Amino acid sequence: MKFRSNIKENNVTDEKIFINRRRILKGLGLFTASSVASGIAISRAQSWFEQQPKMPSNLHAPTSLKFFNSTIYSPNLELTPENKVTGYNNFYEFGWDKADPARLSQNFKSDPWKVEIDGEINQAMTLDLDDIFNKFDLEERIYRFRCVEAWSMVIPWIGFPLSALLKMVDPTNNAKYVAFQTLYDPEQFPNQGKKFSGNFSFPYIEGLRIDEAMHPLTFVAVGLYGNKLLPQNGAPIRLVVPWKYGFKSIKSIVNIRLTENEPPTTWNISAPNEYGFYANVNPNVSHPRWSQASERIIGSEGLFGAKRQDTLLFNGYPEVAELYKNMNLHKYY
Ligand SMILES: Nc1nc2c(c(=O)[nH]1)N[C@H]1C(S)=C(S)[C@@H](COP(=O)(O)O)O[C@H]1N2
Ligand SMILES: [Mo]
DSSP: OHHHHHHHHHHHHHHHHHHHHHHHHHHHOOOOOOOTGGGGGHHHHHHHTTTSSOOOOOOOOOBBOOOOOOSOOOOOOOOHHHHHHTTSSOOOTTSTTTTTTHHTTOOOOOOOEEEEEEBBBOOOEEEHHHHHHHHOOOEEEEEEEEEEETEEEEEEEEEEHHHHHHHHOOOOOOOOOEEEEEEOOTTTTTTGGGGSSTHHHHEEEEEEHHHHHHHHTEEEEETTTTOOOGGGGGOOOEEEEEOGGGOOOOOOOOEEESSSOOOOOOHEEEEEEEESSOOOOOOTSSTTTBSSSSSEEEOBBBBTOOOEEOGGGGGGGGGGGGTTTTTTTOOOO
């Protein structure tokens, strides 16, 4: 696959972003950034090639779920094609490339599974697979999804509000944050067994402030497009926080811990000046190495590249603005 790798090392706008992000992980030398603007025409054509399907047929048979359609969260948005949602992924435990998660997760075992909920709560709880799928009324919600790498999708998730779960465990008055952790299992996640320079490490961890976690938009997904999640999308259970950059939406969760202090998060530890704890989608706050003012629409690829659209404050969910009303969003990025 020489051709593909040639394309990838070229100055493709979004690929460059990705390569730069990956550079942090691998601790490679400096990537000399040439002007993004001058690369646009050529990058569009190249990213079209880059987007061509290269999917293995998935060994995981689709398992359909019973759910009701959200009345509030069913906006009239064009959905990202399912094969993009399940074929263009970030899941670094499997690999750095967008096609790695689908390719390398074919034998991933999400059954049996346990999610432990502990910390500042009165009702410690462990959910097994049956609980995950049957304890909550499953609902389909159509959410915008914006990656920090300046691409976006629209995804029909199936799941339940995180608040429903948190109410069950009865947080104490000391519970100010919620910390999440992905499964650690180097046998299943090829990248977890590798050593990285820099501060990038597994297990992947994320966190929210308690009021963010309790916000009605904050969602726990167990499926998408009518079926249970495939491993590449974070089976069997992952977070979806639609007004934040995608990296907050942690996959394949095994632990949820209510804490008094702000928990550390994987990307913030790895590059604190680039990835903050809050990570709210904000077109006015650039990433240090690229603008966040617009985004590439995954699934819109044509001969001359993908369409772009303006990025919206809080990814188009203005109802969360009150959570941050006294905060400087440039400081708390
Ligand atoms: N455990 C874990 N969760 C993760 C990631 C990851 O690498 N590992 N990547 C994040 C990033 S950067 C994005 S954009 C989304 C991608 O979700 P999707 O592949 O289902 O679209 O997952 C997020 N959750
Ligand atoms: Mo992302």
